[in-house]
Structures are given as structure tokens and as C-alpha cells.
Amino acid sequence: MKTLLVAEFREGKLRVKYSQLIAFAKGLPTEASMFLVGSPNDLPQFDGTLYLADVGKYGEYNPSVHKQLLLDVIAKEQPDLIVFHHSSYGWDLAPRIAVALKAAQISEVVAIEDGVPVVPVCNAKLRRKITSKTAQTILTLQAGAFGMDEDPVGAPTVVPVDTEARGKVECHGYEAAKIEGVDLTKSEVIVSAGRGVGNPENIAIVQALAKALGGEYGGSRPVVDAGWVDHDRQVGTTGRTVTPKLYVACGISGAIQHLAGMKKSEFIVAINTDKDAPIGEVADVFVVADLKQFLPVLTEKLKAL
């Protein structure tokens, strides 16, 4: 079986999450090659064929051109699986390939069970196993679902690719996210606030617990969107992916985008009034309680230690 992995390049750099694609391929009996619209000066550590298109020529976001470059490679390589990240690049590009190849696309794969991809549905409350009926299948992988313990090693065999195709969409550059000094990816202990905190005043309770545990506080997407927590403290696929030793999720239901951002934490504690909240799937300890009542009690006891 042949697999073609689609890596990403953004703001002048190779996106290092390509290692997740490699980790995924390693889990299958497959021979993997890679496709990238990128730069020869920033290559992935990958022992295999890398079909490289010049990002200087074709742009970082240029969907129809990237599509054509990729289709040309697919025509040449004839992979059985084409694997993207389920990302702003991946979910933008993959369906175009699916239509062109009349192939099945299975989005946001979190696992392969008995050879069948598993995806989350309904805000991660349910799972779905989907089998492809087409010769070629396109997969997009959930961020963080697959990963390697060590950094990837290797040097790719670069095969340049070009195309005459022109795009109708113009990319004019980027606007940076507002970073304000907290880098949660470096924290060992994170206590996160979810919608369950109820109002901005209760963030203080979460902060207090974080302090008592010697860590940082973060938030899920809804509380960041509401302005209760700064964006640089957002945990989840559009925020930060964190891997602390201890992650305490307060009033967080466990929407998949959030789970993806923290489920590689070593030890996860969930505090929620809803016993069925999906966060329970990843939690090592699930405290069934109202965070507004439990957190102050816990914080007091920690301070007394």
C-alpha cells in the first residue's frame, strides 16, 4: 500500500507537525512518500521521496495551484492513501483532491481500529467508523491524534514538481496572533477554564488553583472568544497544543478541538457537573462537582499543605 503525506509550509517555515503524518504512516503497512509546497532550505527529516514544489513560485496559500501540483504527483505516485492534516490548509485542499479523484475523503481521523478510520462526530460526543469504497482514499488527521515520541530523522530524496496552473485566489500575507508573554506550551501544570465557569469573575477561582499548583491558567475557545481569557492562553487546535505534566480542565466539556490541544498531557483531571462530558474519555480523574464550589475547597487544601 502506498501513502502520500501532505506536509505544510507557512510564514516562511516548514510546519513541524509533519512528524504526525509520519507517525500515522508508521502505524500502517505502507510505503510513504511526501508532498510539500515549500523550500529546499527547510526540508522535513524524512527518509523517502519528497515531491517538492517551490513555495516562492506557487505561494503558501494558492489552493487551485497546490491542487494541480498535488494531482500531478498523485497521478505519478498512484498512492492508495493521501493523508493531510485536518488543518486550515488540509481541510481547504483535501476536498478538491477528493472531487478530482472521485475518491472518499474521511475527515479528522483520530484512530485506525481494525484498519478502519475512526472520526469524532457531534462535538466529540460520538464516534463513527467509516470505510472507504474507493480505490484511493483521502484522510485528514486530527491535530495531535498521532504523534511520535522522538523527533523524526532522515533526509528526503527531493523530486521537484512544477505546473502551469494559475490560481484565482491571492494571498497578501499574514496577521500575527496577539501574543502577550505566556507560552503555555512550556508550562508543566495548566489549569484551564471552560464555559462552565459561567462568568468572567470566576476566572479568578481558576487562576487561584493554578497558582496553588504552581502552574499557569488557560482557557478553552469559548472563554477566549468571550474575552474572559487572553488568546495566548487558549488551549485547543486554534490555540496552543500543550503537553504539561498535569492538566486540570474546569467546566470544560471536551469539545474535540480542545481535547486535541491537551490530550497528550501526562495526567488529566476533569472537574465538571456533567458525568457524560466527553472530557471524561481522556481524564485520568473525573471529579463530578461544580467547579465554582470545588475549586475554592481544593485550593484551600493545597495552600495548607
Add this chain to the structure above:
Amino acid sequence: MKILICIKQVPDMESKFKINADGKWYDRTDLAWRMNEYDEYAVEQAVRLKEQVGEVDLTVLCIGPDQVKETMKKALAMGCDRGVHIADNDSHTREPIEIAAMVADFAKDKNFDIIFTGMQSQDRGSAQVGVMVAELLGLPAITTIVAFTFENGTVQVKRELEGGGKALVSAAIPVVLTCQLGLNTPRYPTLPNIMKAKKKELLTLAVPDLSGIGACQETAACYFPERKGSGIVLEGELPEMADKLIHLLKEKTGVLA
């Protein structure tokens, strides 16, 4: 200008889900229904565009059984001019490409300047339909927009990227745009508009011929995920739970050393 907004009726995510009889999807009973959240941003943006430009006709399209008309009425009450309902009692079994083909079949001869839709649905969440519609119609598509302006036949959007940054992208119309959380705050329909919506045109069409489309994938099963093995559940009085938790943290992590 002519604009198409594609929306989907989905269950409210607070509902308690059950698996249906054939084990392939959720059971439709005891669910509350609403417009897919991402499609609300699409409707709102289209209505704002109409307020900006003036001479704009907004068509809202929805595929599904008869009950989806309730959700379409909300789109009409928010400001869409007309509705097109593709009556399909099996919509929940369709693959993304089939849904896209139904939309493309409707839109192919209508010359829409912009097609707005949500970037994904809250239930299936495949994030494919919008882009597939564009491909089938031969139109450019830009996904995940969180900002939108229109001037002189060009749309200028910002795409949301991982990490919170945004990409500034533009394209000339016609174009397909898929909308992401943060694009706008959908309006609450005013009463005069709710009243007007009752009189707006709502056409029902049959499912078009889908031969040659689909049959690409099949749901093997739909189920509740299993909990991680080591999941210890603590319930009861707050002080006891706090003590137990502290004990576990000491035992299993190095955090309280």
C-alpha cells in the same frame, strides 16, 4: 448581485444523543433542532453584504426532511429573500460529495456571485461540502474566513490559522466562502422580519439525479466512545473529593512533591 447561502439543520449539541436502530447514526427522536452554528455566520454575513450593497438577492438553500423548513424560516427572518428546500428524508445518510452535488445541481445555471456556507456542520463535521461545491461548479473557494469585506467585485477575507494568526486573502467574484466562528455575531431576527419571512418564497425541490455520484464511503458504525481505562470518577462531598484528588496527584504525578 445574487448570493446563495447553504445551511444545514442539526441537533442542538446539548441534546442527549442515542444511537439509532441500525447503529450507523444518532437517533432523531428527543432532539432539539437548530441551524448549524457555522451556517449562522454565513447567513449573517450575506445579510450584512446585502445591507452594504443594496441590490442583492439572497437565496438560502437547505437539504433535508420537511422539518428543516423551520430552520429555513429563521434564515429568511434574518434577512434572506427566498428559500429553496431540497426535500430529502435520507439526507443524513448522504455522503459529502452527494450533498455537494445537490447544491451544485441547483446552483449550476443561477450565476451566484458568492456562495456562503459554514466551514463544517456541528454533527458530521466533515468540512468538505463547501469546497466540493466550488470544485463541482468550477469556482474558487476560500475556507475558514473570520473577516470579510467586499469592494468592487472583490472579496477580501481573513482566514483563521492554527495558533491564532490570520492569512489575508482576496479573490474576484464569483467565489465560494466557508465561514468560521468569529466572523460575526448573528443577529436576532426582528419581529417585522419574522412576520415578513412567513410570506417569503420557499420552494421545495426534489432530490436531483445523483447517479454516478457518491458510493465512495460507508458508515461502519456510530457509537459512544469508551472511557479511558484509568478514569477514576470522584463523586460526593467536596472536602472528601479534594482530599482524594490531592492524594492521587501526589501518587501519580510529580506535581505536589
Add this chain to the structure above:
Amino acid sequence: MEFTREIYWNVGHGFTTLAPMYGLLLVALVVLARGCLKRLKVYRLGKPLDRTDQRGERVKNLLDNVFLQTQVYRVPGPGTAHSLFFWSFFILAIGTALIVAQADFTDLFFGVKFLKGTFYKLFSITLDLAGLLAIAMLGGLLVRRYLLRPEGLITKPDDALMHGLLLAILITGFVIEGARMAVTEMGTPLAPWSPVGLMTAHLLGGLGEGALRTLHAGLWWFHLLLALAFIAVIPFTKFRHILTTSANSFLSDLGPTGKLTTINLEDETIEKFGASGLTDLRWKDIFDADACTVCKRCQDRCPAFATGKPLSPMRVVNQIGEIAFTQPEANLIDTVDRDAIWACTTCFACQDICPASIEHVGKIIEMRRNLVLMEGEFPGEEVMTAMEQTEVNGNPLGMGYASRGDWAESLGIKTLAEDSEVDVLYFVGCYASFDKRNIAVAKSFVKLCQAAGIKVGILGKEEKCCGEPMRKMGNEYLYQTLAMETVETIKGYGVKKIVTTCPHCFNTLAKDYRDFDFDIPVEHHAVFLEQLINTGKLRIKTDAFSCTYHDSCYLGRHNNLYEAPRNLIQSAGGKLTEMAQNRDQAFCCSAGGGRIMAEENIGDRINVKRVRMAVSTGAEQLVSNCPFCLTMFEDGVKGADVEAQLRPKDLAEILAERLVD
């Protein structure tokens, strides 16, 4: 001697006096009439409204309020002063009228005199004492306004004019009397019957007769001019309240208490909903501004005003008046200010205390209706979300509707769908169905019913929000949708009696739903349980506890239910220490008016303020019987950091703890 006096003594009888007197009176009356007509024109800018039905009751209200000064008396201090002043001045007016009646009619045309003898003696002393009392009371009110300066009392030049003019009339009256008596009555047995006049006469003693006569005549005409000026300026000053405030007693809202106007949503010709401009209001809303005497009793009791929100019920009423008379095109909502409009909890303290029968709450709701129904605007995104969640799941909490009846699992009660043969439908309400703290109250209530042998049924997942918070927030459309569905569902089961544990549900089903032909008897659990105990069906033991009781607005002021809960507390063994602000003076918990859905972002927290009032009674438990109050107090005891000292409890919980096994 004859006990009488010569009317027109020293001033001159006949044409030379009567002609200018009546001539000037005519002028004064014309000015009065034109002033009133001008104002009438402005009232007419508002929409029509019939307030002439039930004449008997209206006349009774008028007589009560004007002659018994009932509402004025509710605030004893200034209320007593005003009442006494009013009665005195009224007596003086009657006295003057009697003099005119004799001098210019009965005596002039028929030679009949009645101001003589014993009658005249009584007449004289009554008027003298009345005049003295009037001056004393007026003096007191003057001191209050200008020296004591109570906080929040607005004083304008108008007030100085009023005090000055009235004092001048009263004082000149006595000087005139004194001058006359100094010449004609000194040393006579009649003199003591005008004690104040006599004292004034002594003070004028030094003057000779010539000077006294000049003084008398001069002041007589001056006094006449002042009195006529008083009549003439009525429409142009706060004196108009003599006419407008009295009229408002006749024109008042005859209830039911707190009932809002229902918009006819079937009428397709209505293009505008709510009020954003003067002409959207009813004429009564504009008239209310003229009836207002700026007494600030409403403002003093407003929980929003007391905690720093920009809402003053008095100012809203006055702003409408200002716009009406100076800038009728102005935007009402911009003038009153959105933060003020959203801050109201519809607690009704303002309207309840108002001595001028002004309707404050309706005006605010009409502005909210405009904001919600015409603009889709809410006090915050969280309220829009709550509205949307109510549309989707039938409750503002966003909980899945299918699990609404889950709280009752294993309690041994069924939904009406399973078994509709019940004694009573327990209409649970959104909070008691989904909120953990309030579910405990629902369970307690069911336990009590079962102990009393009452077969209770619930609607379970068929129950939806009664629509009350949505209605009070201005979303009349969503409210009516919910109401009609609820009415249909309940009627469909042939329900005979409904009990609720929520005053808002109770009030809405009992009053608001009448618009939809809903007349099934509804009771609040306090009344229901009291009945059960009184008839012996429910037995509870007396287990002493210390508590204070909070009268929730929708049970208290809106429905006059103050005693049943207190009786229940007593039966349960409660040692009740009342808060200073109790019963009709109770201070709102903050969650009414739909504000249970909103965040409180301005000023201090109303619920914390009320909790502190409860703490100061020294009681251990704060008893209420409303899910909003309970929720607010649980939050409030944390906010005030008094969790250890004060436990919020619902009446049902207290009783359930005391069931006799």
C-alpha cells in the same frame, strides 16, 4: 352681640369691589383653562387608552387618594405633613367658598346670611386653626426641602415659587384678619374664636385705625391677587398636581397588578412594536409625567438605583414629560439610556409606593420591546443566547429539553403523558427542572405532596418555559409563542389545578395567560401547602430554627401574598426576625424583569446588598420561595462571604425536613 362679621368690611361693597374681583377671577380662570388645554394637546400626542371603565371603583380610588390621602400616608414623615397641609388648605378653601357663597350670592340676591351665631364661631375657629396648621406644615416641608435636603430630592425654582406663594397667601390672610380684628373685634366675646387672628391683632396693636385700615385694604387686594395668581399658575407649575395627581387616581391602572399590555400579534397592520418615540406611548404615559410631584419615593425604593445603576424610575417618568413638552421628536430610548432601560427588575416597588398612581414599569417594558422586537438588541450577548436557547430547547439554560423531567426519576411520580389522572399538575419551571440547587426544592415539594396523599403529575419534557423572563425583557413574540404552546399542552390534558414553586410561573399562568383563555386555577406552593396543613392533610413537626424571610417581588407586591409563607414558617417552628425592608417594602433579589438571564455589570450587586440585610438580622437561614431568589442568594452569600453564617433555603425544603413520619 351678634356672632358674625361684615364681609367686605373696609374694602367696599358693591360694584367697585365685585367688578374688579370677578374680572380678575375671570382672567385667572382663562389663563388656567388655556394652560390646561395646552397641556391636554400634548397628552394627546400619545396613543388612545380607555381609563373610564369601572367608574365606581375609579371614583372610590379618587376619593381615597385625595381626601383620605391614603397613598401619601404610606411614608409617615413627609406624608403626615402633606396630608395635614392638604386638609387645612382644603378647609380654608371651603371656608372661602362659604364666604363667597354668602357675600356674592345668598346675601346679595336673597338677603340670606348663614355665617352667624354658633356656626360662625365654629367656622371661625376651624379656619384659624387650619390656617395655623397649614403654615406649620408648610414650614416643616420647607425646612425639609431647603435645610435638611434629603438625598435625591430635586429642588427647582418652581418649588420656591410654590412655597413662597402659599406662605404669602396664608400669612397675608392672618395679617388681614388681624388688622380687621384690631379695629372691629378687640375685647369682644367673638375675638377668642379667632385665636390666631387675635394674636396677630395684638402684634399690630401699635398702629392707629387709619393705618390699620390702609394695611387691611391693601393686603386684602394683594391677598386676592396672590390667590388668583395661584389659580392661574396651576398648569405652569407643580401646582398642577392638584388636578393631575387627583385625576390620576381616577385614571389609574385597575390591574391585575403588574399585567403588561398584550400586543396583538395577529394584527398584520402593526408595523412598529414597542416605544422608541413619544407617539409610541399611550397618552397616560405622558400624563403621568404631569402627575408626578418628584417625591422620589419610587427612586428611594428602586433596587437598581440603590446599587449604582443609571435607572431612576422618577427620572424616566420626568424625561418623558420633558420630551413631550420641549422635544417631541426626540428618541425616547437614547434619552432614557439603554443601561437604565435594561436595569429594571420589574420588582414594582416604584409603582406600588407611588402616591400619584404613575405606571413606571410599563414604560420601561415598551422601550425594551422596541429594542428587542425592532432592533434585535439585548442588554448583552448572554441574553440573546438565552433567548435562542429558549427557542431551541424551551429553557434559557440551554439544557436539552428531553431531559427536563429527569430530576423526577425514581420519585414515584409520572408525566401527564404517562398518566393524566392527577390531583394537581406541578408546573416545575426551568430552574427547578435543570438547576441542581433548585431541583432539591422540586424534590422537597413532591415529597410533601406525597406525604399529604396528593397525586402529583408533571409535564416532563413537554413542559417549556412559561415565557415570563422573555416577556419582561421585551420579547413579546417569543413569550406569546411559548404561552400558546403551554396553554395548548396543559388544556390538552384536562388539568384541573396547577401548583408551582416559582412565583414568576405562578404570576404568569394566573394572570398573563388569561389573554389566551386560560383559566385553570393556579396556586403558588406556599398557599397550597398552607391549605394542606390547615386541613390536616399534611403534618409537619415543629423543629425550631432561626430565620428571616424574604418576600419575593412576584409573590409579595405583585400578588399580595405575605402571610401564607409566614404562617408556614411558624408551623415549622421558625423564629422569624424580619428584615427592616419586608413585605411591600421588600428589596428585590435582582433576578426579576428577565434579568435572571443577564449579567450584572454596573454598580454593586443587588443580591449581595439584600443578603447583607438578611445577615444583619442575625438569623441563620434566609427563607424564600422563589427559584430566582434562591439562586441569587446562594450567589449572594458567596459574594458577601457569609456562607458560614447564613443559609439560603426554600420554604418547601424547610417543611420537607419536618415531615412527620
